[in-house]
Amino acid sequence: MRRVTLAVLARLWVPALVLVLWQLWVIAFNVPDIVMPGPIAVLEDLAANPGLYLDLAWSTVRVAAIGLVLGMVFGLGLAVAGWSSPFFSGLVSPGAMMLRTIPITAMIPIIARLFGYSSNTVIAVAVLISIFPAFVFASAGLRTVPGGANDYFEVMRAGKMARLRRLALPAAIPNLMTAFRISAGLCILGALIAEWLIGADGLGHQLALARIEFRVEEQWGVALVAAVLSVAAFLGATALERRAIERWT
Template identity: 35%
Template sequence: MADIAQSQASANDRKSGSAWLAKSGDRLLPLLTAVGMLVLWQLIIWIFSIRPFIMPGPIAVLGAFIEDGPKLWLNFWLTFLEAALGFVFGNLIAILMAVAFVHNRTSERAFFPIAVFINTIPIIAVAPILVLIFGNGYSPKIIIAALICFFPTLVNMVRGLKAVNPATLDLMRVLSASDAEIFWKVRLQSSLPFLFAALKIAATTCVVGAIVAEWIGSNYGLGALILLASYNYHAPLLYASVFSASLLAVFLFAMVSFAERRMIKWKTPAVH
């Protein structure tokens, strides 16, 4: 019996070691790929003697991060504030509207086509209108970031709230559950995978919305810094600003993914 227990323990240890190696490989592979692409990029710059004002290499971009670090950091946080507030407000309004649509079909028939129409208007066309109305402050940037988050979350949340097993609904009604109990215990739980799928999209697009708004009318933020570096042919700063915007989007995406792992403990089928 002792030998059997020892062999089982050894097998479990080997499985744990294999799982750890697999997870480490999954984490290292994207990092190694990114490093390889950076090395290749720098080699292309050296081999073809490309001038820095046309395309700087990673070393020159790193120099811009060091030299213009305070400027990049300040504008990074300003864009982060706009994108984060737009993300919160846009998704919150979308969730509340989705709940209203599910519980009141008349409101869905009345307002959903309007939401579709608003979504068809290009953000680049909406931005100047909002800048004219609200000025060059934070308001138009936050509104544009919210608009670009709104529609995907609305569609996915409505679909998630409706994606309830009819047998489960029948069981809840047999148990005399109220509409509020059905919502909190059944509909909301079924909607979480759909919601987080939309939030992951919104986490990246809200940054795009904030930067587009800064292009239209702003003297601060990563969008304004991108335009300034472009006009001055300061390519290293331009690339550093673009990478900063990408890092901001990745950070927001990672935060949403972390929240998803914490809130959804059960395994769900893939959302198609």
């Protein structure tokens, strides 16, 4: 038990120190709660309304996860199409680069006009966030097959589909999981921003309501939950990436 406690403290001492310093700063300078509540007040609000925060977190995670999976699938599909046809690759790559340069916050109102002011828009935002890394990393992975394996398939006169299924796709899986790791946490934050702007159910919408009604502890509680979800998504995706690298490299 002691060893487990020490291992947990070794991993969490930095956020624990931040919370302690935050509380001490609020007390020392007598900061009003309406400006910045202490972490104790925020944690008390979380403990007093666990059902509310769990429902909001599930709503945000659900749409972010759907958008993340769809974006990874679409990005991989575009990468495979580009690998199969240099002409198609030349058409898609400039458009993907141009789309990436536009801030997602500027695109949300346009997306909302197309998909409605609902969770569909939040899913579309998560798709746009994840599709570009999936396309770029999968495209690189499909083209970095081992030289000896490529020569073997040449000698065996393997067809395009056989090369894709048995050579290119397995080589692209580690890269694809890297894109998954990059996008996992960003999709949570993107969903939060979309919910804030269009009023869809979730943590972002609750954050907007709490701001309007001056429920400061709730604002910080929502922000804390969103941060924990983003970190958890990143760590979970990192673990999956590590397993994929061990399995496919």
